[in-house]
Amino acid sequence: MKRNYVLRLSFITILALSLNSCRTDDLQSETAQQPTINTKIKAFRDFEKKALAAKGAAPESYAYPFSETFDEILTEHPDYAAKFSDTFGEVDFKVASQTFGESEKLVYFPILKEGKLAYILSCAINAKRTEAFYKILDPELKEYQVIYSTFAAHYKNRPATTAKIMEGYIEEVIIEWSDPIPWWWYMIYGGATSPVHFPTPNTGTVNIPDPQVHPIGGYNGTSDPCSKVKSIVNNPKLKPKIDELKNFSLTAVEDEMGYHQDKSGNVTPADVNGNHHVDFTINQNSLGGIHNHTLNGAQMFSPRDILTLLDFAGVQNQTLPIGSTADNTGNAFLGMISQSGSYFITFNGGSGDLPPPMTDAEEDAYRIKLNKEYNKIILKLLKAEGKNRGDDLSEVGLQKLFFSIIKEMDLEGKINLIKQNGSNTSTIEQNPDGTIKAPIPC
Template sequence: MNKYSINYILTFLSCLLFIGSCTNDDEINEIVNEKENKILFTFNEVENISHKSSNIDFEYAIKFSYLLQKYDRIHKTNLSGLVNTSNAVKYNKTLKQNLIIESNDVYVETSMFSKLMENSNGDKWIVFPKIKNNTIHSFILGHLSQDKSNLYFYTFDNNSEFYKKNILAFQNAYDLKFKSSTQNRSGNYCDLEVDFECWFEGVIITPNPGGGGGYPGWGGGEGGGGGCAVYEDCEYIEPPTGGGNSSTSNPCEDIKKQTSDPNYKAKIDELNKNSILNKKHESGFSQNKNGSYTSITQTASSNISDGLIVDINSDLKGLIHTHQNSYETGNFDVNGNPEIRQPIKMFSPADVNALMKLALNQSHNSYGDIYVTMVSSSGVYTLKFTGKSSDIKTGFNTSYWTNEYLKFWNNEKGNNETKFLRFLSEKMNVTGVQLLKVDKNGKSQKKSLGSNKKVITDNCP
């Protein structure tokens, strides 16, 4: 779907999947894999950067800011305000990242950071301020899982509780450092590599009350991150037996097993009705590995979102959701004509991201049972993961990918299947994902992209 696609939002110490109409929210929280098959996030290049400080806050801040900028470069985002930006920056070869010289827009002040915090489960997080016109504009938080397998970044704007609790401490520290006559962030470049007077001591912040110093969980917004593949910084640890890296699933056999389940069929039939598809919000179910289904909670509708929320955990097996028919929003253009919202009746990048997150949750790469299904008036489609662990990529549930998908969809020719498969291959560079279409009798077809960029349809036996 277009801007009416699957979104993600963060809540305290839980993973929430936001299936809705605009991919403008958070990346999912940490994912747990079996130790034998884990993809470790290793800080490969960062660990080799030498410093002249033994301050643990400083050391982690350097690592987090380096990877924040690396994420920006890879995914063409600008969470840091220091990559692909109008701000004046200088690249530091030793620290392997840009440093601010003069600000023209919002940026992350990497030389200013919180004390390193640690959850009771061993996860670590650190906070940087985002600055605009010498004022703390918002915060960005780096959250590293205890096993270093996932690193995420989340923003906290001035409406969040976390911002309200900590703005004064950061603003006072910033004013003391940069509004004096000797330090001026907008005028004098500070050589952070050699001049440690330029760096701040870690700012003491207020975490979530009763949280034991853990992750604040107060109103986190758009961000990005994930496992090591997202940062192109990976080390793969093979299982003790030397195998288990590839999927052994057969998508036709897997979808046949899935569609023959009367409970699954009942949920599809429940959603595949005009009364449901004509609503102004999506509907759906999550399925646990024990076979039970849970209705996905609807969020409040807005001009960008008609979304749903579902708890993502290691017991989750699959997701079923609708893509709505076109409908009037209730708003009008300047000529008095009703505004029509036209959801795309095909998977979005964020839908693919959901499948990848489900794959990350599988132990021993048992991918055959996981799925993401979309029900629309154009048909019922299912995504299955058929790749290996190194094919798992996340980070597609951001506004950048939403906008890129919309541009591609509006400018390219072809039917919905063609456009989706082309974008998956040409723009997202994703492999190991199988698109299947299922008719009302449960018969399935595999949809693949041929060398001529045309869809090849193979009937499942």
């Protein structure tokens, strides 16, 4: 079996990328004051000293120093450890792949959630042993299914358990493939896009998965909707696009503009159809989208927009590993940028809460019906505000419009409405009597 691969990439590039990675708000202050010391990470230094003392004997699996280093981070940062466990599960440190690489090293560990294989943790260390990279492996990678299936087969005939391994035995699971992507590709592209950056107490630097970011590039469905949107609007790939849409929303042009984000974090322009509306091409890799309403349109989500969110929500589970019990329906999002501010909607529920699918013809007819009702609601709300057809609804009137149309669509309580205004992010909710609650900031 071929166990070593030629690994070619300067770690200067990786270090530069890592130092610019996003950090979670609550962990940033904890780590910002710790200096980065460009010396070897202790677990790897000790491991290789032991191998050297063995007078040329082949070193044991690098799974040992990888597990020790990661456990050290979890021990030193219990808040992070709790979030990692809630989001991803528990790393099974009793099991690991063989060690890949020559000067740089790569090892995979399985992650279990509720006793089942959920994710794969890829672990890499640079040649100088000064920087380690831990990432949740992206299911879109061509090797993912081989790695996942190999670990799944390992658990098939024995119980899946978790345990810390410092000096104990780690069972090696051999992964076979004929044309692997170089290990550095996983570290840069193959997992959560915003690692948390930790200088370790024993020197060196460790980059680990951000619990606020979903393992395949989206946003963690276990976080509250308001915090999720706060992460979206501060995402370095989406933020400049949102600013661009804000400027465009102040124009009187007919065409909308929008951007689509996939589950790996990539942002691409959306199409505009013959009716001047944004058309998102939604497939199994889609996460969500943002678009604007110009001065010519209503400054709130339309029925078409809400149906688009449902389409995004419906594909969230299509890239989950085989046998996974996770439900990522709540990861989908849609943003609407207008002169009245930025609003985002997310789905409040699981896949079982989604309306049954419709044919294209059924959806077209349904949309026409909803648009008629939408316009009736606008006129009713304008009259209540003492305004005429063609006038603008107040901010509260726009929010009442949203809640009225989702009630008409039998989606009451299933769609979250979040407003982003400057640096303030707030949940918008309606009282039982139809009035709007004061914004709930996060």
